[in-house]
Amino acid sequence: MQQILDAILGDDLAKLGELPVPDHYRGVTVHAEDTEMFDGLPTREKDPRKSLHLDEVPTPELAPGEALVAVMASAINYNTVWTSIFEPLSTFGFLRRYGRTSPLAARHDLPYHVVGSDLSGVVLRTGPGVHAWQPGDEVVAHCLSVELEHPDGHGDTMLDPQQRIWGFETNFGGLAELALVKANQLMPKPAHLTWEEAASPGLVNSTAYRQLVSRNGADMKQGDVVLIWGASGGLGSYATQFALHGGAIPVCVVSSPEKAEICRRMGAELIIDRAAEGYRFWKDEHTQDPGEWKRFGARIRELTGGEDPDIVFEHPGRETFGASVFVAKRGGTIVTCASTSGYDHSYDNRYLWMNLKRIIGSHFANYREAWEANRLVAKGKIHPTLSKVYSLADTGQAAHDVHRNRHQGKVGVLCLAPQEGLGVRDEELRAAHLAEINRFRDQ
Template identity: 85%
Template sequence: MKDILDAIQSPDSTPADFAALPLPESYRAITVHKDETEMFAGLATRDKDPRKSLHLDEVPVPELGPGEALVAVMASSVNYNSVWTSIFEPLSTFGFLERYGRVSDLTRRHDLPYHVIGSDLAGVVLRTGPGVNAWRPGDEVVAHCLSVELESSDGHNDTMLDPEQRIWGFETNFGGLAEIALVKSNQLMPKPTHLSWEEAAAPGLVNSTAYRQLVSRNGARMKQGDNVLIWGASGGLGSYATQFALAGGATPICVVSSERKAEICRRMGAELIIDRSAEEYRFWKDEHTQDPREWKRLGKRIRELTGGEDVDIVFEHPGRETFGASVYVTRKGGTIVTCASTSGYDHSYDNRYLWMSLKRIVGSHFANYREAWEANRLVAKGKIHPTLSRVYSLEETGQAAHDVHRNAHQGKVGVLCLAPEEGLGVRDHELRARHADAINRFRNV
């Protein structure tokens, strides 16, 4: 691993040098263990501690197959799917690995008693398998997390509809929270040259998800002038949704849970902000009963901010806690687009406000190849910026996941894998200088 890191840090290394590097037999990786899936049985979700279930193990380098690449991972990041994996909710991910292992002889590699997790990376290509022509050893890359087989016609119009669509590092093995990762070569995209390794690793999953959810024809099809209600607007997903709204000529109405988070939204350029904690919104009277009066109070507050207009789009991801309010406050003919359910999967809402007002609910999940590429291109051009707030070492990944689980973070939380320190990997210093303030908006908040 030292020779690999030395080659990455040397300005004189060539593709031939990387191709000639011997691969190690093993590497360090963050894992969960199959024999520990019941370790949190009987505990409430909030009490399940990723620091107990995430392990730093030495694992064998996987076999490289056709159309695949091995990447030396300089940095990665923690997503909410890392938290779900670590607390074995809503299901253990080993069921995903078992099903994937039955697809082919090659995918059988993924069905192991340990799961190397992580759905983001920034790093350098070490090896490519047969049939890979677009990438070569030494290329600096980021990876999106869409894994598909594309043997069915269903996925050829929108790869997210492939029956074998999976999220790499969550529903497959050999993810990015490690020193080496195994990816399909069509997951690779050019690393934005003005960003450090840890900054480049931060946007991948959430940036692509927000792009499809808001901008794409497969999502809400946001246009100039739209009012967009964004739940958790300073968080991992919401911080990119806020940027897309601002960059696309829409008006974000940012819902946050503290003044500190409100200030982050202002730094991004948002002006219309609702602090749901300060204004004491309680959308549920008790565990079983929602409070429509609170929906109406939220709608009134939105109209006060917008000059009398309702929202055209609701960017939904909390799920159960907020979904009834989201359906209510959307304007007639508007769209509620949902990509997650972090507060619970069992949604309920008053259907009269949906059907009689011709509203739409759109399900959105990650992004297809083209959407991920377009989202990364916007980062590379300096139009959308990483929202990295804090960086941990690989050894501290359990603490990083714990912070995300407890919502004790802003934006995205990064993890250094092979990179020995922060700030490395910047190639275009001129472009970086033009956007330095925006790149660092979330740091040390």
């Protein structure tokens, strides 16, 4: 592994195809034997530091259409948190089901799961049939793993019944020194970013692009009022940028003055600090408070000059969904992915059907959408939202901080990269956008 790292750091990338592939590598894992360790505990008390391990694991066999990547950096997503606390399900069920689909997929069905759905790094090897990528290519990876053996996947790969999220529903993820991906997950690394910066946008940037910009999502247009929950967070910070750069009007919902300031730095003007303003959408565990929906809607109209949101960018789920359906304008759209506060959503359907609103489910992105989202990063139009970086050995702490919402934007993890700040190829483009690149780091 040291030879591989020396070649990357020494810009001797052509040499990588000649170096031997290590038969083991370090990866962050959960263990099948631990799946019941948090039984009976409230979600908040489940601790990723106790379930995430840094193990030496065997290097998987490389199959046709795949690539083995030397991972320089990765990042934490909520799916890593869910994996680590075994909620809502243990991911070993995903691996078992995938393993039954083919002999090659059986490689993924193991008593350990190497996690992580982001990476930046360098291609080390490619399998038979891979022609677009070569050893030495600097890449990032999106997290859609799809077999494309079903006709439904050929209009939109997200509709393929065999689509999975790499590193969550498959094994050999990005929080490791090596990662196994399908070649059609690879995209060029933005040349002006460091390894850790380049690793951070992948999942959330692509998800926000499909959810808000794509015709498969809300199909945002200029002038749309877009209500964005968690607007300074990993997902919302990209939605805020897409809204601003797409000519829409974001209304940013945050939970602290610090997060409000980050939204202002991105260029947003309409901001609601829901903690400071004391919104409580639930009277108790079982009863929502429509009076709070109305107060929230009035606050939005106060900021927008009387307009309701054309689009509500939803991802908290249970806690906010009733309010989201209520405040969307007549004929408006609630587009939802994830459910970080709970999956059991409830809302008053009168406000949906009688006002002709739509709820759209959105999940990650297809290759075209992920490529377009990455292209905007590479051109310096959309910027990473990296706030803090951990070592691979401290991944448990990184996931714990995300679980407790102690982070801003995205949290990165150094894998093979020995320190921050490496991997920049285009210093001129970087210099032109350094303030935007660092705006989450300055908190």
